[in-house]
Amino acid sequence: MAKKQAAEATSKRRLDGDPAFGYRALPGVADEMLDPQGNVRPVWQRLLAALGRMDETELANRFARADRYLRDAGVFYRAYGKENTERSWPLSHIPVLIDEAEWAVVSEGLIQRAELLEKVVADIYGENRLVREGLLPPALVASNPQFLRPLAGVNPAGGHFLHFCSFEIGRGPDGNWWVLSDRSEAPSGAGFALENRVATTRAFSNLYAETHVHRLASFFGAFRDTLQAQKLHPDDRIAVLSPGIANETYFEHAYIARYLGFMLLEGEDLTVVGGRVMVRTVAGLKPIGVLWRRLDASFADPLELDQSSHIGTPGLVEALRAGSVSIVNAIGSGIIETRAFLAFMPTLCRHLLGEEQKLPSIATWWCGQESERQQVANNIEGMVIGPAYSTRPFFDDNGQSVLGASLRDTARTSVAEWLATDGGKLVGQEVVTLSTTPAWVRGRLTPRPMSLRVFAARTRDGWQIMPGGFARIGSGDDVAAIAMQAGGTAADVWIVSDKPVERTTLLPAEESFTRNLPGSLPSRAADNLFWLGRYIERAEGALRILRAWHARFAEAADPSMPLLKDVSSYLSALDISTRQPVPVSLLANIDSALFSAGNIRDRFSPDGWLALNDLSKTARKFHATVQAGDDATHAMTILLRKLAGFAGLVHENMYRFTGWRFLSIGRYLERGLHMTRLLGHMSGPEAPDGAYDMLLEIGDSVMTHRRRYNVNTAALTVTDLLALDPLNPRSVLFQLNEIKTEVELLPNAFVNGQMSPFYRETMRLHSGLAVMTPEAMNETVYKRLEQDLEKLSDLLAQTYLG
């Protein structure tokens, strides 16, 4: 009650008098919400008034709604460090609002800049006139690690080097915008901008509807059309090329691919044949026409670029030379990102476009030239000095840059020396104070420094600037804290019109929909799905045996009892130790499942992913705490339940297409192997006392057995039920039956009207087992069946996963 009154009091106070509720800009710093006179800018008034009407609880609820959306959608980024952990997306809930008219000026400047960047890159990899004519120092190209020599002289298939760029811009104290850095290598963030938008509108749905905010969808739609138009052949596929799950922005790669309807591929998925880039799919090699590259160029081809790369495609550069594939942006275009280029932009703009820069770059001097070096040395107080070939802005380069003003006198002499000896490797940049924007900090609006990331896409009608973007917001007053790795946050950017805006969506209109079947499944994805199925089932098999073991151990408390000893030795052959209640190898097994699943995140519901993570965490916790016996039996039951939860989520939610079939075949195959192996070991006449009952328990068939056979458990009835009963979902024959059903529906099950070797072998195993009698099953038969099933797995890999 007291709390609520206090909240009401706060909101009252906010409403009275001051329209900005006590929000004040910092002295000498431009602010996004307040104009230089301290008045609230018109575009912000509606938002501010709405905020004023909400009390603390309502705001908290609204913010929670946004956060819940992000969590449910599985938005994450990867924080580099010891753990390389996934972090939930740090949304700053208050959007940054910019007037449409002002944005038009920014857009015009960035379009000019994108055109300029294209011309510079084209010259560097083409005629080299800029160097020859003395406009660009040769060292800037020749000593630049981003200059990729194998691409010199290679014309991009589509005629352009750049198709998608981003810019980091900031507003200086005079209110004008500056370009802080250019991104042309593999600009990230556009997908996050989309997610910021969705999340922020969850928080302010009514407000968003009332405010005329420009939509983002048409920008992506136009870019999708551009990529479609790049295809040289109608059958070519378009894909997003990702460095993989370990990358900081992998989520975004998966998200963008899904949003635009392109394949999500990694270097390993591709192969170059006859000068063409092909994707390995379960239906064979399929040509790729356009790759939207999110992989750093030097990793793209271990033969001609960075030879240490394990995530590239050998021969990719050769395919580029053949002009058979369009890579967006062109490999090598990252050179323009290097900081030293900022120093030459004004001159290059005048020379190449015949005009002044509409949006200036942050003042930069390359210290490889005598007079520029002097300029930096003489004005060290207002400079930040950093690596010339760095591709990151100075406030986000892991502390490689030095603020001149922070240096003591003695240090300054050594900086002078540093400049003199290493000048070519250094740039000086004017220190800028970025504008602030309101962030919600501890219950009030607080000014925080920000920079904007803005995206440009080449479209049929020239460059288009995304009406929005994402704002990076510092965690403190310090500009250096904007970097997300340093605790910064991200906010949506609303470009506000005074008229209603056009509403587009990338979803097709209802009356014209077609039902697209998913395209060919990449072999690597199929491989991961298959192994996910096997690992999950393998974990289940181990859990079931361990549970049965510990239940008996709890009663007997004597591990030397023949049955316990026998099962222990069986498990140890599978590298599972009964000495650890929750064995390490079981954890490794679950982690393998998690790893396989992680590689195909784009094919999973976030729920399934969370369930699998939960299973792994619980298993780890149990490993540290659980005791043998009852405690372990109980733990196994919990783990089995969680595992069933994951399997259920997958079973209920996964689209029944090729990917599903590989996952299923993996599960059936592993379950068949598990049961075959177990029966071979435990169903013989010399099996220790209690073995048959234990088998039934592991096979979850105790009830069924009681119902179906009017006798006590015996070798024959157990064999009948667990090996040969086509209706028991735990029996070996059942697994083969299911595999057969799935295999029939896989691509290339028939080749020229004949069964593929894989299909044929499945049929052979199935019919071989179907005609067996319980009496005929013995250790030798099981052994052979086990080997046959392993071979079936190899055959599947050869047929589909190679």
Next chain:
Amino acid sequence: MANEYRIVIQRRAALPMLYDINLRITYGYEVPVSGGRHLVRVLPASIPGRQRLIAGSVTFQPTPGERSESVDFFANATTSILFRSVHENLVIRMQARVQAEATELTADLSPPLAGLPPQLASCWAIDVESPHHFIGPSPLLPEAAEIAAYAREIAGENMTVRQIGSAICERIHRDFVYDAEATTVTTTPAEAFRLKRGVCQDFTHVMIVALRSLGIPAGYVSGFLRTLPPPGKERLEGADAMHAWVRFWCGTTGGWMELDPTNNIPAGTDHIVVGHGRDYGDVAPVIGVLKSYGSHTTEQAVDVIPVE
């Protein structure tokens, strides 16, 4: 790389030399490999005034599924091959007839060290001959403080760039022991420098890093070296080797100069050039990417036979 037959004709031939060169590189795979893509740079170059490739061929066994020829950034002839079928061995053969021109060592036209930067700055080009490609660190040759200190100690104040190059070449030859067992193809120059041991690749890499640390553009030359058997012994077939040496820039008028630190001599008619690069990585005879589950062995046999 070069082997124990390192006795080189010290007398500089006054006449052009004609050679038949045979190279055979054999890979044996423990587990047969399927597929694989390779870039091969083994064919001698034609360089006006330096050497002429009269005829040459590169062949492979088994026959690759795909093959294409190209010329890389540093003007090296490159063969790209792709295998689709399973194979246990790969044999690369190169046969060439090359005429090596007799080049007289000209007068030293290089500037003193302090005079080099202005000449470099006046060179507004990034074509294949531009020294700018050879100044900075390259993928296999990061800066190394120990080597820089070593170079500073050798370079006297009044020495010309060429004299500095010769002095460093001589010192490396004196301070380092030729030892094929001490290093591998991936040894860094800093490691080789600490060991003071290695083969021609190591000697060459250390010298390049030393020269670059002084601001002298320097690069890697891969090629063949004609060797003589020890006195009284027969020439053994296949006993010659692929070799490496240094090329460095002596200024606008001084041009490029080749020195062989393994033998402490200027490269002459016994040195047949295959390719130029910033370091070994740019001119490695074979770069290959293949999926393999086992190890592999490599053998190399070279004959450089003077045609009488």
